[in-house]
Amino acid sequence: VMNLILVWTGLLPGFGMRGGALGIVLGLVIIAIAGYMLIGDLETVKLAVQKGAPREFAWTCAFGIVMTILWIYVEILRIAMILASDR
Numbered sequence: 001v002m003n004l005i006l007v008w009t010g011l012l013p014g015f016g017m018r019g020g021a022l023g024i025v026l027g028l029v030i031i032a033i034a035g036y037m038l039i040g041d042l043e044t045v046k047l048a049v050q051k052g053a054p055r056e057f058a059w060t061c062a063f064g065i066v067m068t069i070l071w072i073y074v075e076i077l078r079i080a081m082i083l084a085s086d087r
C-alpha cells in the first residue's frame with residue numbers, strides 16, 4: 001500500500017520499493033516484524049497447551065505458524081532478488 005501511494009504521488013518511479021537500498025531496508029523491517037509475529041504464534045501455542053485448549057485449536061495454531069514462516073521466506077527471497085539485480 002505504501003509503495004502504491006508513493007508511486008501514485010510521483011515520489012518513486014515505477015515500483016521503487018522493489019529495488020535499491022529502500023527495498024532492502026523495508027524488507028529487513030518486515031522480516032523483523034514477521035519474526036516478532038512468529039514469536040507471538042509460538043507463545044500462543046505454549047499458552048494453549050498449558051491451558052488445555054481443545055484439539056481443534058491446533059489447526060489454527062499450525063496455520064498461523066506456517067503462514068508466518070512463509071511470509072519470512074518470501075521476504076528473504078525478495079531481498080535476495082534485490083541484491084541479485086543490483087549486480
